[in-house]
Amino acid sequence: MSYGIDIWGNDNFIIRDGKVKLTTLSQPAIIDIVKEIRSEGYTGPLLLRFPHLIKKQIHFMYSLFNQAIKEFQYKGKFQAVYPLKVNQFPNFVKNLVKLGEKYNYGLEAGSKAELILAMAYNNPKAPITVNGFKDREMIALGFIASEMGYNITLTIEGLNELESIIEIAKKRFGTVPNIGLRIRLHSSGTGIWAKSGGINSKFGLTSTELIVAVNALKEAKLLDHFSMIHFHIGSQISEIAPLKKALREAGNIYAELIKMGATNLQSINLGGGLAVEYSQYENKLHRNYTLQEYANDVVYLLREVALAKGVKEPNIFIESGRYIAAHHAVLVAPVLELFSQEYTEEKLDLKEINPPLIQELFDLYHTINARNALEYLHDSIDHMESLLTLFDLGYVDLQDRSNTEIFVNLIIKKAVDLLKDKQYKELLSIQERVQERYLVNFSIFQSLPDFWGLGQHFPIMPLDRLDEKPTRSASIWDITCDSDGEFSFNPKKPLFLHDVDLSKDDYFLGFFLVGAYQEVLGMKHNLFTHPTEMTVFVDDKGYKIENILESQSINDILEDLDYDVKEIQENLKEKIENSNLIEDSERKHILGEIYLLLNDNGYLKTIKSENHK
Numbered sequence: 208m209s210y211g212i213d214i215w216g217n218d219n220f221i222i223r224d225g226k227v228k229l230t231t232l233s234q235p236a237i238i239d240i241v242k243e244i245r246s247e248g249y250t251g252p253l254l255l256r257f258p259h260l261i262k263k264q265i266h267f268m269y270s271l272f273n274q275a276i277k278e279f280q281y282k283g284k285f286q287a288v289y290p291l292k293v294n295q296f297p298n299f300v301k302n303l304v305k306l307g308e309k310y311n312y313g314l315e316a317g318s319k320a321e322l323i324l325a326m327a328y329n330n331p332k333a334p335i336t337v338n339g340f341k342d343r344e345m346i347a348l349g350f351i352a353s354e355m356g357y358n359i360t361l362t363i364e365g366l367n368e369l370e371s372i373i374e375i376a377k378k379r380f381g382t383v384p385n386i387g388l389r390i391r392l393h394s395s396g397t398g399i400w401a402k403s404g405g406i407n408s409k410f411g412l413t414s415t416e417l418i419v420a421v422n423a424l425k426e427a428k429l430l431d432h433f434s435m436i437h438f439h440i441g442s443q444i445s446e447i448a449p450l451k452k453a454l455r456e457a458g459n460i461y462a463e464l465i466k467m468g469a470t471n472l473q474s475i476n477l478g479g480g481l482a483v484e485y486s487q488y489e490n491k492l493h494r495n496y497t498l499q500e501y502a503n504d505v506v507y508l509l510r511e512v513a514l515a516k517g518v519k520e521p522n523i524f525i526e527s528g529r530y531i532a533a534h535h536a537v538l539v540a541p542v543l544e545l546f547s548q549e550y551t552e553e554k555l556d557l558k559e560i561n562p563p564l565i566q567e568l569f570d571l572y573h574t575i576n577a578r579n580a581l582e583y584l585h586d587s588i589d590h591m592e593s594l595l596t597l598f599d600l601g602y603v604d605l606q607d608r609s610n611t612e613i614f615v616n617l618i619i620k621k622a623v624d625l626l627k628d629k630q631y632k633e634l635l636s637i638q639e640r641v642q643e644r645y646l647v648n649f650s651i652f653q654s655l656p657d658f659w660g661l662g663q664h665f666p667i668m669p670l671d672r673l674d675e676k677p678t679r680s681a682s683i684w685d686i687t688c689d690s691d692g693e694f695s696f697n698p699k700k701p702l703f704l705h706d707v708d709l710s711k712d713d714y715f716l717g718f719f720l721v722g723a724y725q726e727v728l729g730m731k732h733n734l735f736t737h738p739t740e741m742t743v744f745v746d747d748k749g750y751k752i753e754n755i756l757e758s759q760s761i762n763d764i765l766e767d768l769d770y771d772v773k774e775i776q777e778n779l780k781e782k783i784e785n786s787n788l789i790e791d792s793e794r795k796h797i798l799g800e801i802y803l804l805l806n807d808n809g810y811l812k813t814i815k816s817e818n819h820k
């Protein structure tokens with residue numbers, strides 16, 4: 208069972224010795240890294256960052272574009288910036304900037320806070336672009352970046368921003384940032400994020416506004432600073448055709464603006480949108496092109512338009528974020544419980560005389576074999592339904608009901624195991640009804656918000672036992688109290704997991720491609736916060752774990768909500784001290800317990816406990 212690793216894995220991971228391993232250098236198994244970290248006391252969900260996977264994507268992007276430029280003898284240059292909104296976390300951004308230095312890879316900012324980050328960390332010679340709605344303060348900040356010596360381009364989203372730039376330019380100290388104009392295309396992307404392009408888009412100047420803008424710049428003697436046009440047709444563009452349309456449109460706008468006198472206009476910025484393959488299923492792919500094709504199309508089409516219009520070939524500027532960031536992070540979460548694991552033979556408590564259907568279940572359970580397994584499975588499920596009806600009508604009691612549930616779950620377990628090597632169609636059709644529920648120590652709202660909000664699929668697989676056939680159709684439950692915190696079993700995109708005895712073994716699930724957008728969009732639902740994270744540098748001898756950042760403590764979470772933590776502690780202390788239910792000697796102990804808890808994170812502890820005997 209490969210869990211589609213050949214489809215989404217990007218050659219970053221390989222299954223060997225039953226484990227998921229990294230394909231680079233010493234090829235460590237993720238599970239071994241996880242076990243090492245846990246042995247140091249970090250339990251709960253873990254977010255592993257792999258800088259070599261950031262490096263790989265950056266390298267890929269530059270080399271494929273430069274290859275296409277060479278192949279088509281294109282005269283423009285390729286440049287890229289990383290859009291900070293995709294992942295602003297320091298242990299990602301700082302590595303990215305360092306790894307991007309030799310490519311002159313820059314940063315893109317969409318807010319004041321992101322611009323401050325860009326100004327603090329960008330490689331000195333690399334470009335900075337600024338998009339999004341800007342007030343005068345943010346524009347002034349762009350001027351400051353320019354005064355600091357950065358090669359910064361402020362992309363104008365509306366004419367009012369242009370007015371501010373013209374005014375501020377008169378007042379400041381002489382250096383003026385490059386100016387970009389965001390164009391409003393009539394073509395737009397496809398996919399669930401396609402709203403940011405198109406004629407009804409939230410952003411960009413119409414053709415009439417573009418003419419007004421160029422004239423205003425001319426009048427203010429700032430036209431020489433106008434160097435870029437920009438568009439962004441949406442994220443995770445699933446098909447290449449809309450991009451091609453957008454490129455033709457943008458190429459023509461570029462040429463027309465040059466003809467209007469914008470002689471320093473030299474770049475077309477394609478924004479982001481380059482898609483990542485998240486699918487685990489061959490028949491459900493999330494994109495219909497590769498980076499190679501994307502790069503070739505961009506270069507070819509821009510060349511064609513420039514030739515036809517008789518203008519110089521534009522520099523190609525891109526702001527792909529998802530493509531760069533998604534691969535680098537893997538979320539690992541421990542399975543806490545299999546829903547049916549509580550149904551054991553020992554818990555059966557049969558009566559002297561049982562209802563006939565329960566007697567029947569008893570017989571099914573004791574005589575099931577490979578030949579009759581499917582039939583018995585069907586029968587037991589039917590019997591359960593009948594017995595539950597009898598319970599509702601008052602004919603059987605709670606003990607009978609308990610015995611029924613235990614028998615049926617035991618029969619399902621046995622049947623699924625007996626049938627594991629057979630590919631019965633009927634077995635597939637029954638999987639939804641016999642699924643096992645895996646309770647996993649993480650929050651979907653915190654760690655996979657796009658699954659919750661958009662139904663975005665992320666590859667899921669166990670980190671070991673991959674040389675054993677997984678037999679249980681699985682649904683995954685997170686530890687929030689919200690019924691939306693669940694990946695339900697979907698027969699069209701089935702997930703099978705192993706039938707593990709958690710009293711003996713640990714079982715970890717990996718959630719892949721979570722490096723883009725998920726972290727900062729994550730919600731503190733139920734006050735579960737960002738998981739413990741670390742950066743793993745793989746080398747030829749093994750790997751090094753650095754920058755461990757433990758999940759926030761309960762104190763810190765409450766402080767973030769603007770609670771006065773001192774007050775909380777005082778309140779708790781007062782109540783404990785005034786309680787007449789406890790002895791004096793016990794108070795100190797209880798206060799100590801509370802203190803430890805407040806300073807620890809809120810995820811569940813998965814160290815095997817007494818109830819797993």
Ligand SMILES: *Cc1c(COP(=O)(O)O)cnc(C)c1O
Pocket residue numbers: 290292293338439441442443478479480481526527528529530
């Ligand atoms: C969001 C955004 C990006 C990044 O998009 P991806 O799909 O992550 O590549 C780039 N540019 C702009 C203007 C954006 O708003």
